Amino acid sequence: MNEQSTPDDAPHNPDTASAGMPREPGADTTALVLRGVGRVVEGRPLLVDVDWQVRSSQRWVVLGANGSGKTTLVRIATMWDHPSAGDVELLGQRLGQTDVRRLRSRVGFTGAAVAALLRPSLTAAEVVMTAKHAALAPWWHHYDADDAAGARAALQRVGCGDRCEQRFGTLSSGEQQRVLLARALSIEPGLVVLDEPNAGLDLAGREQLISTLAQLALDPLTPPLVLVTHHTDEIPDGFSHVLMLRDGAVLAAGPMAETMTSENLSACFGLRLSLERRHGRWVARAARD
Numbered sequence: 001m002n003e004q005s006t007p008d009d010a011p012h013n014p015d016t017a018s019a020g021m022p023r024e025p026g027a028d029t030t031a032l033v034l035r036g037v038g039r040v041v042e043g044r045p046l047l048v049d050v051d052w053q054v055r056s057s058q059r060w061v062v063l064g065a066n067g068s069g070k071t072t073l074v075r076i077a078t079m080w081d082h083p084s085a086g087d088v089e090l091l092g093q094r095l096g097q098t099d100v101r102r103l104r105s106r107v108g109f110t111g112a113a114v115a116a117l118l119r120p121s122l123t124a125a126e127v128v129m130t131a132k133h134a135a136l137a138p139w140w141h142h143y144d145a146d147d148a149a150g151a152r153a154a155l156q157r158v159g160c161g162d163r164c165e166q167r168f169g170t171l172s173s174g175e176q177q178r179v180l181l182a183r184a185l186s187i188e189p190g191l192v193v194l195d196e197p198n199a200g201l202d203l204a205g206r207e208q209l210i211s212t213l214a215q216l217a218l219d220p221l222t223p224p225l226v227l228v229t230h231h232t233d234e235i236p237d238g239f240s241h242v243l244m245l246r247d248g249a250v251l252a253a254g255p256m257a258e259t260m261t262s263e264n265l266s267a268c269f270g271l272r273l274s275l276e277r278r279h280g281r282w283v284a285r286a287a288r289d
Helices: 014-020 070-077 100-104 124-133 145-157 173-186 203-218 262-269
Strands: 030-041 044-055 059-063 085-090 107-111 191-195 225-229 241-246 249-255 273-278 281-286
Touching: 030 070, 044 070, 044 085, 044 249, 059 070, 070 085, 070 191, 070 225, 107 173, 124 145, 124 173, 145 173, 173 191, 173 203, 203 225, 241 262, 249 262, 262 273
Parallel strands: 059 225, 059 241, 107 191, 191 225
Antiparallel strands: 030 044, 030 085, 241 249, 273 281
């Protein structure tokens, strides 16, 4: 994500410095809270009075049509943009009362746009290691054997352990997204945000990434996940909650089993839709009379 807002220069609070560390199995803490959040740009409301809470045990999908406010929401949630109204708390720290530059380093972020920012000549392991310093290349920082071992372990976790020394530019689009997922996980984040990671993937790449995310969703050691998409069939099995946006406002939010309905989805996209679940995946089609 490209930074557009001025970082908050308030002093770092040492009492909350460990808020982004991996949680212990069975613990359930609050990772993210938005209260009454709004965002207005050049007189146009992009978000309107958003309330949202993500707990460490949860796996959220943010669902909505293009222009519904999804990207604006996650930029504010990860403190890359400031809201025009409302409060944001991330990993126990409040926007306006913390050093956001340090706090952002505790959030794993990936998406289709991130791949274009990385040099294709880097190896997969180098791409993963750059997350340690929130860099796009490894040449300006020092990395040791432990960093290399951590990168290999992260790549193994997402099914790319045999791609460590392969150049990033020679990987398939699906493999690149799994490498970026390993990069996001390698920093032991308190929150992982995936902004439309399936964009541009072919069928095989998409299904491999969805399968990897489903496995991570079921792992109790995985940090809270937020997946942004506008396709129901890209929601991996194991994701527990959904937030639906329409015109910058929350249309519905809550547990997947209760909130993911044909009625809510139809209102979200402005089209009468029929929704059903098949083999752990959601399938939506235009409703027939």
